[in-house]
Amino acid sequence: MQMKVLFASFECTPFVKVGGLADVVGSLPKVLKELGVNVKIVIPLHKKIDREKFKLKNLGLKVLIPVGQEYIEGHIWTTKLNNLQVYFVENQKFFDREEVYATEEGDYPDNALRFIFFSKAVLETAKAVDFQPDIIHCHDMQTGLVPAYLKTLYRIDAFFQNTKTVYTIHNIAYQGLYSAEIHFVAGFSWHDFVPEKLEYYGKINFMKAGIVFADMVTTVSPTYAKMISSLHSEGRGLEGILAKRASEGKLIGILNGIDYSEWNPETDVFIKANFNEKTLENKKLCKEDLQQVCSFEQKDVPLYGMVSRLDPLKGVDLIVQVLPKFLSEHDVQVVILGKGYKNLQQQLENIQKQFPTKFKLFIEFNNPLAHKIYAGSDFFLMPSNSEPCGLGQMIAITYATAPIVYKTGGLADTVEQFNISTLTGNGFVFEDYTAESFYKCLLSTIGVYKDKDLLTQLRKNMFKYDFSWKSSANKYLSMYSQLTGIQLRVKKTKSKIKKK
Template sequence: MQVLHVCSELFPLLKTGGLADVAGALPAAQIAEGDDVRVLIPAFPDVKKGIGETHLVGSLDTFAGHVELRYALYQGVGIYLIDTPKLYDRPGSPYHDQASNAYVDNHLRFGLLSWMACELACGFDPNWKPEVVHSHDWHAGLTSAYIVARGRPAKTVFTVHNLAFQGLFFAQHLQELQIPPEFFQMHGLEFYGQISFLKAGLFYSDHVTTVSPTYAKEITQPAFGYGMEALLLERQSEGKLTGILNGVDEAIWEPRTDVLLSARYSAEDLRAKAVNKAYLQRAMGLDVDDSRLVFAVVSRLTNQKGLDLVLEGLPDLLEQGGQLAVLGAGDAVLQQAFLAAAAEHPGQVGVQLGYHEAFSHRIIAGADVIMVPSRFEPCGLTQLYGLKYGTLPLVRRTGGLADTVVDCALENLADGTASGFVFEESTGKSLSNAIRRAFVLWSRPKHWRHVQHHAMGIDFGWKVAAQAYQNLYQRL
């Protein structure tokens, strides 16, 4: 099966979130299962620099200007780069400038990504033509619309990584993007008078997937659907909405071989985890004491991630002798609140603003508990990394968190399925109750080690997801 993934970021070349991890790992896993898989991505500066030498597939004039399509093999995966410097050669993130303002021509920048995916589906590369075009999130949402407009030269799959980001643009861009005018309607890509790149993907694709089974159910409800719930309910009733759980790239996230750690360890021998804990405590300015229960946050600092709840539960956490290490950036109010907590509680709270891939490995290896108290979470990868590293996740029961973490309730401890701490309500009290359960288990080292051992043995590799996508493609 020849499959083209269409995305806006790709680990390790360019990452702003979990989408990059998925785009970086899934194609390789699918190739290992026998599919012929390639990736299409804009030629952002970090991507061009990381890939190095490419060869020209062809060039053409588009609504966004003159474009060269280039190709290279990168870590065993074929990568197409859309090279048009006036659109993509900019500082800042792929989506906004250094002042965090969205680029005013994002409709062109990401409309072009979808347009070029359609060109490849129509045979632009004389040596390779995809049978399935698999696009990811709103950035690639117009792909399926263009493919329908060109007579459906390939089957299409659209994966929602986060429904909250919808790619909304003014209707006046319709002609500029060369979208057929009849597509601009409720049964199409129109959303409250605007063009929705996300809705285009949801409506025009042959099949829609999300990154966990629970999230696939949640987004058909008003609380999680962001206005798209009726459309998603319809797709579900047609049998065209599926949740396929993300995986962990074990070439990158494996404590036995992770070169970023102070010391490597395994489920069979956890002694070296204490070395990583001492490193983390020193690096974060925490009191170095192996008996203290260290909680960690590695996250965007937003209310969606439930980090206001962490601040609410912090007094309870500290009163019981715990420590907190935070790595992340985001909402200015939350950033200041965590910095203030660190200043008020030296030795107990450590905060580092920003995101550092290497340090995230060291935090997850060194902490005892990784906190992911999200209000909604399509899949979540952080808790999967925690499980892999024997750092027990503390999560809210939503989305992929509900699918991957089993609470340390007595019955789950008894039957050996417990892997972390799960709370129900988005309240500080509910979170604090979960924190207390963590301290109770911590006071029983034998039980703690048993849960750690089980958590590290759960298989969340990409092979299962790759096989599920392969089955979906074959059905299409």
């Protein structure tokens, strides 16, 4: 028996992307399909989606969705992504907009209605195309109402009588908190507007809806799952209900993977020279190329790279504190690529003026340059204060560029301190989120760099790690099987295995 899974999300690469959510929804289903799952995706037909480029086809099917006192029509389109069926819900009122969630002025004021419409449309689309899912896998607060609808408005709908739901939290900071009247616009009854269900301090919380009503809740790393269910600073007010789901065995963390078709030093078209464990000397050519791009002198000194949004959450506040001292006291080079908070950009620009031959700042998003930084740097700066999963550290390890991280979330699950005695580990970790602790960690990397035997061993260690989606997909597949009772033969892989 083939398991049927429907992914529901507000974004998905390559069609439309705002954040990392789109990468997950664009990558995980492809691997699940390879493992034998009949998986399909449904997303809104945003204005940004190029219908001609992606060969979208209007199926001629309509769904009629009640939102408050009115019925709103949606039209279903489809296309294939690597032989994977993707459905799009078209509605000009809600999705014919220049942006996905917000403009420079802030969130769209009717976002709650947009999410209500789409959540119901997910279920009606499944019925319209006659795809009876064993699992509906919902992502973030935009689809948090789907599990709630299945347990309330659709609880006696025979089409979904055997359907289970999985709800994945990608970013707990955005919870979808709206006024009490939205609860009724969404179609729920007074019986559901209680603290045990949808009510949240007099309002409705769409993320809480997903957490309470889903058959299983996941997040994007094991450590982050523990943190959001035990710490108020990470759970953002939902740590209580998450702790309850965890105690029921209904909260787990599964690491995201990275797409090796894009991030692979053996095939990367953007870097000066391809390399692997056997041709590691080619990494030096990538470093020389990056030094040239940065107008650095091509010499044998540690080169530190960073590709990130310039945000305190990403540890850029620590960067600006320690960088002047680090650059003035040591013969090192640093390159940072990213955009973000203007005050942080200005501070970094001032540091660049002070150390023009040692520090280069690129205030932009530049994918080819990002590849050069991952490949050409010796060390990768990622001192994030909070990181649910993180992809940068996994990409860096793939390119034998040792990450420097704060021990939190997915960083704690993927980066192991390099031990100069046992010669184990794949990076550098500091455990106190202070400038002093971060600086000491930076200093330790210089010693490893100067000892070429240690540096070579560290790089060889990094090539032993596999962060592909297949390992994560097998864990999702095991969870799906437990929920549905449908047993598929799970291919055994380890989260950290030597790549062939």
